[in-house]
Amino acid sequence: MHNSRFPVIEMFGPTIQGEGMVIGQKTMFVRTAGCDYQCSWCDSAFTWNGLGKKEVRMLTAADIAAELKRLAAHTCSHVTISGGNPALLPHLEELINLLHESGIQVALETQGSLWKDWFLLIDDLTLSPKPPSSGMKTDWDKLDVIIANLKAQRRNFSLKVVVFDQSDLAYAASVHKRYDGIPFYVQSGNEDVLEEDTGIVLGRLMDKYKWLVDTVIASTELNNVRVLPQLHAWLWGNKRGY
Ligand SMILES: C[S@@+](CC[C@H](N)C(=O)[O-])C[C@H]1O[C@@H](n2cnc3c(N)ncnc32)[C@H](O)[C@@H]1O
Numbered sequence: 001m002h003n004s005r006f007p008v009i010e011m012f013g014p015t016i017q018g019e020g021m022v023i024g025q026k027t028m029f030v031r032t033a034g035c036d037y038q039c040s041w042c043d044s045a046f047t048w049n050g051l052g053k054k055e056v057r058m059l060t061a062a063d064i065a066a067e068l069k070r071l072a073a074h075t076c077s078h079v080t081i082s083g084g085n086p087a088l089l090p091h092l093e094e095l096i097n098l099l100h101e102s103g104i105q106v107a108l109e110t111q112g113s114l115w116k117d118w119f120l121l122i123d124d125l126t127l128s129p130k131p132p133s134s135g136m137k138t139d140w141d142k143l144d145v146i147i148a149n150l151k152a153q154r155r156n157f158s159l160k161v162v163v164f165d166q167s168d169l170a171y172a173a174s175v176h177k178r179y180d181g182i183p184f185y186v187q188s189g190n191e192d193v194l195e196e197d198t199g200i201v202l203g204r205l206m207d208k209y210k211w212l213v214d215t216v217i218a219s220t221e222l223n224n225v226r227v228l229p230q231l232h233a234w235l236w237g238n239k240r241g242y
């Protein structure tokens with residue numbers, strides 16, 4: 001089977017990876033449509049709430065690779081697949097293998113609610129289980145299996161928890177404790193994903209990041225962790241396509 005079609009809602013870049021384990025990495029983004037979650041603060045809700053419906057295109061791996069090449073001929077060798085939840089899609093190995101054949105490294109952003117065998121092909125894999133403020137419930141059995149599979153195959157992956165408040169922080173601490181030894185990131189939350197003024201967004205993000213840094217510094221449970229902002233939001237606010 002080599003002609004699967006994938007629901008792609010946007011492709012953009014080159015930009016920098018603004019989050020997590022390869023923050024700063026020059027990369028392209030492929031954003032797939034559809035999510036099994038509905039986080040209250042999702043900054044990409046157009047992928048699942050119907051507002052982006054008209055933008056969804058059903059593309060083959062070859063279509064996607066060709067469009068990425070048009071966007072970044074010879075200027076980028078890293079692609080990040082995000083969504084929505086790309087883990088909803090069977091046969092994404094068709095895209096990953098095609099990109100690898102062109103010498104391109106592939107990262108994945110997913111929340112850790114679903115497993116796919118093609119996870120084992122990903123170069124930089126981020127699992128981002130969701131804290132209480134999202135309104136979502138973590139299926140720990142599922143996440144345990146995903147992490148056991150990735151560990152067994154010695155894959156390069158990390159955990160990243162978005163934190164808005166104290167109960168999110170307690171959740172982050174419990175994830176860190178449960179998956180001891182897995183590279184662990186906490187990321188400050190963007191609470192107004194609809195604000196269009198980049199300057200206003202930046203001020204609020206800096207306050208939130210400062211709060212998170214201060215809180216983690218004082219924490220006795222979050223010791224071997226990295227505290228990051230969403231760097232792309234500092235530069236481009238809530239603008240799409242960056
Ligand atoms: C839009 S999601 C798509 C991938 C996957 N569904 C997930 O949540 O991991 C990409 C990343 O953005 C984070 N994110 C979404 N909304 C955010 C917000 N308002 N503030 C901070 N991070 C956010 C998610 O937690 C996730 O790590």
Ligand SMILES: Nc1nc2[nH]cc(C(=O)O)c2c(=O)[nH]1
Pocket residue numbers: 015016017018019029044082083109232242
């Ligand atoms: N620059 C940039 N970095 C990102 N890291 C994760 C993103 C995402 O939406 O998954 C994202 C995004 O949308 N843009």
Ligand code: SF4
Pocket residue numbers: 035036037038039042043044045047083084085111
């Ligand atoms: S899991 Fe990711 S894409 Fe889905 S609603 Fe939550 S933040 Fe948005």
Ligand SMILES: [Mg+2]
Pocket residue numbers: 043044
């Ligand atoms: Mg984003």
